[in-house]
Amino acid sequence: MAAMTNTQSFWEHLDVLRVAIVKIVAVAVVFGIAAFFFKEELFAVVLAPKDDGFITYRLLDRMAVWAGGAVEPFSVRLINTGLAQQFMIHMKTALCAGVLCTSPYILYQLFRFVSPALYDNERRYVRRIVGGGYAMFGLGVLISYFLIFPLTFRFLGTYQVNSEVDNLITLDSYISTLVMMCLAMGIVFEIPILSWLFAKLGFLSADFMRRYRKHAVVIILVVAAIITPTSDVFTLSLVALPMWMLYEVSILIVKRSKYHKV
Incomplete structure (x- = not known):
């Protein structure tokens, strides 16, 4: 039988959901504001894969040296093409970081909302699915950040049809690609x-x-x-x-x- 008898009306359920959403939004905003003010730390993480000192590139260089190959340093310059674009990108990135930091709390609030209507065995499966799904999503994001995106960026960012044609990657293109690839791999996992x-x-x-x-x-x-x-x-x-x-x-x-x- 269910862990708790559901005696609430539709409007009472709606009010409980509204309160949960308000709490989620409030926490996400707090984390987003915190991420906004920690700009240097935030973009140190976001922009790390563009530098040849990134851990993935260092490991690849060590493997190349071990195999007797040559290490070729690379440098890709990011540019900005809009007057207010850097500020807008800063806000969007901080918001994404805030939502990411809030994600465990989001799952907790959603589980609290649906758990009273679940049977004991259903709760057990929901915990497994939510916990396992969250872990796999995080693993997909990490693999994208540390492996797939750096390899993609290094290949495409340094690819030239002619030595006279330089690559100038926009900041918006860089971050959009990073976010989309991390999100896509999180879902795939x-x-x-x-x-x-x-x-x-x-x-x-x-x-x-x-x-x-x-x-x-x-x-x-x-x-x-x-x-x-x-x-x-x-x-x-x-x-x-x-x-x-x-x-x-x-x-x-x-x-x-x-x-x-x-």
Whole structure:
């Protein structure tokens, strides 16, 4: 039976939801304002992948030296093309940072809102799904920030058709690409969680996923092409490869999962 009998009216539920939303917005605004005033620290993180001293590039350089190759330092200059653009980008970036910092509190408030209407076993599954989904989303964002975006930026930012043509990347283009790639990879990393959930609900099986593996590869390439902010094959491959690996991991997860009605 449910943990708590639901006796509230529709308007009372709506009022509870309104209070939760107000709390979420207030906390997000506080974190956003804090991020706005810590401008140097905020953009030190955001702009770190553009410098050749970034940890990913240092590791690649060490691997190149170990393999007997040459290390080629690179430098990409970011420019601003609008009068108020830097200030607007500062505000948007601070807002994104505020929402990111508030995300655990957002999940907590949403769970508090829906939990009274759930049975005990449903609460257990919701906790697993929300916790696992949040962890996988964070992992996808980190992999994008430390691996996929730096490799993409270094390749495209230094690519030249002629030595007389310099690359001047706009700040807006840089941050938009970074945010979109991190968000896209965070969503992509939800594939194992969704596969596990569908397997538990009896909607998905490992045999089905193996049978349609070739179709899945085509779909992965199409989705990667859609979510890739650039149109080059290099970035497409960097996005599609983790998606394919996640699909293969999902097959193993589904195989180990047994049908259990939530």
